[in-house]
Amino acid sequence: MSGTATPKVRPAREGEAAAAADLHARRITEGFLPTLGAPFLARLYRRIVRDPGSFLVVAVDRDRVVGMCACTEDLGELYRTFVLRDGAIAAVRSAPRILRRWRRVVETLRYPAAEGAPDLPEAEVLAVAVDAARSGEGIGRLVVEAALAEFDRRGTARVKVVAGGDNAAALGLYRATGFVDAARIEVHEGTESVVLVRSAP
Numbered sequence: 001m002s003g004t005a006t007p008k009v010r011p012a013r014e015g016e017a018a019a020a021a022d023l024h025a026r027r028i029t030e031g032f033l034p035t036l037g038a039p040f041l042a043r044l045y046r047r048i049v050r051d052p053g054s055f056l057v058v059a060v061d062r063d064r065v066v067g068m069c070a071c072t073e074d075l076g077e078l079y080r081t082f083v084l085r086d087g088a089i090a091a092v093r094s095a096p097r098i099l100r101r102w103r104r105v106v107e108t109l110r111y112p113a114a115e116g117a118p119d120l121p122e123a124e125v126l127a128v129a130v131d132a133a134r135s136g137e138g139i140g141r142l143v144v145e146a147a148l149a150e151f152d153r154r155g156t157a158r159v160k161v162v163a164g165g166d167n168a169a170a171l172g173l174y175r176a177t178g179f180v181d182a183a184r185i186e187v188h189e190g191t192e193s194v195v196l197v198r199s200a201p
């Protein structure tokens with residue numbers, strides 16, 4: 001059978017969180033989260049599935065997660081719940097890595113307050129990734145559009161997303177799905193990122 005069948009796009013089941021985390025780790029090199037270790041990332045994704053204010057959309061082809069989009073209505077609340085409910089175990093498992101990278105953790109948690117990024121919504125597309133073998137087939141657009149439909153269903157007026165200034169594929173995808181550039185920030189020293197915002201129709 002060809003590998004280009006249109007995957008099924010739907011909310012993730014809890015058992016798919018690890019596969020989505022794995023896709024994140026393999027495909028998203030610009031962030032620091034994958035460097036915190038697979039158990040940490042898998043726990044964060046499981047929390048995203050469980051948290052009523054967050055959700056994970058997956059594209060599934062023959063039982064394989066080939067694309068995902070992780071979202072939250074309130075990033076601060078998601079991180080607070082993650083630290084309170086999952087933090088201890090996750091931190092123990094990846095403590096040395098977290099300690100080495102603590103500065104980056106703090107920079108990332110506080111970036112919405114960064115200078116030059118005023119009036120940004122709390123709601124956020126946290127990550128989008130598509131299996132490298134399936135890129136360019138429209139799967140990224142499918143998962144982002146499904147995520148935006150879910151934000152609309154929840155009544156979320158504005159949603160932000162952050163992409164590396166040199167990540168042409170991500171910037172192209174977000175601009176193609178209704179996001180507009182809102183600010184340029186330095187999330188990590190020396191690395192420029194673009195914050196884009198999408199308003200509900």
Ligand SMILES: CC(C)(COP(=O)(O)OP(=O)(O)OC[C@H]1O[C@@H](n2cnc3c(N)ncnc32)[C@H](O)[C@@H]1OP(=O)(O)O)[C@@H](O)C(=O)NCCC(=O)NCCS
Nearest residue numbers: 127128129130135136137138139140141169170172173176
């Ligand atoms: C970004 C990513 C999710 C795009 O997924 P994709 O399935 O390949 O994208 P699609 O085929 O759905 O393309 C949708 C739109 O994105 C844009 N796009 C996709 N790849 C692009 C590229 N390399 N350059 C510029 N624009 C691109 C196009 O505007 C395209 O619209 P079109 O179909 O009208 O041409 C994928 O490249 C990926 O997983 N990248 C690594 C992870 C990452 O960087 N994620 C974002 C940071 S969180």
